[in-house]
Amino acid sequence: MESVAAAAGFNVLKGQMQPHFLFNALNALKELIADDPAAARAFTQRLADLYRLILKVSTDATTSLADELAIVEHYLEVERVRYGERLRFSIEAPDDLRGERVPSLVLQTLAENAVKHGISKARAGGEVRVRVGRRAEGGLEVEVSNTGGPFDANGPRAGAPGTGLANTRARLELMYGAAGQLTISSDPALGTRVRFVVPGGRADAA
């Protein structure tokens, strides 16, 4: 189990946060400094909080849902500085689930994927929704969906799940077996929905 966790942690570090993200964030920051110094300070703080949390959770295979959702929120807020009103998002999770363990940085990867496919490729932008709920049979159901651009807007290359998603799928299967299967449903009119299950509610018990 230890080596699996270590391998997953390594993959997290290796696969997470596209270098372009930091580049784009720095470009935005450079402009904010001249444009709106107060916003620039808040943005810098947020970027630091985001990276501090990523550093904190990336050494472990799992993290608390609270940390994971904080990362997702910081990430989406940073992107919103770039995309403006083109990016709308909501995060829904019952408070009593915040202490549950979830695989670290998987939600973040899915949110990044949703922004990449749903927002950046759509002129009008769209909405990213993150929802976490408890399943009747135990465990958590996690869903990240995006409206706006359909998943396969620009042919098979853009439509194919990227390496980020492929790595995530492999990681979940490694951690949870068949129960951790990642499912993707895509509809040109409705956008894309990515779902997975954290069995038993406590991943480290799985």
Added chain:
Amino acid sequence: MREGEHRILIVDDERLGRRSVARQVEVLFPDAQVREARDGLEALALIAEFSPTLVFLDVDMPELSGLDVLRQLREPRPKVIFVTAFQHFALGAFEENACDYLVKPFTAERFALAAERARKELENDDRLRALEQSLASAGSYLTRLALRIGARTDVVSLAEVSCLVSEGHYTYLHAPGRQYISELTLVHLEKRLDPRMFARAHRNALVNLSAITRLSQGATVVAELKDGMRLSVSRRNRRDLLAKIQGAG
């Protein structure tokens, strides 16, 4: 081009991206008219309506990328400077005739360099257009041509030129004892020359009719010229050439 005649379009799907270009444009082109487009489709519409002379074009945009926009431009094309966060687009940008490309984040100095390149290209275009206009308004054919040879400029009388042969990007003018090179294309020169004086010998050569001393008709027709030059006359130009010689004679 006078300062006030610059029309500049800034295209970027991100507001802060547009701001960073606009800020530099305000400094370097204080009198220019400036418009902004939020994506590729808006850019194409504004290019048609506003006819900018210079476009700052973001590459990575939804639905219609900067490269897509560039491919759809019609003549007269504005000068284009790509603005991108991704270095690897550079090659394609130049192949598509962009002036320059800026990688975000760029310094004010680097931006000024790109702006200067665009400014120079626009000025050169203006000069060429002025030259073409003055030639056209003169309404007469070229009789003399000023040709630079190193630091010197020779004025060549076209009556003395026996033939003009294009090779690569240049046109070679043959005159007795001399050969000159012009940067004007053969097609361009042909429009300015008196068609009663010059005729096509083949795809890459114009011949001065009065320089022809003999037409030898074998398997192919060869025109022998006063200065010893020999030019083959292609099948499709043969009839026209002979008619002109008889007309001139």
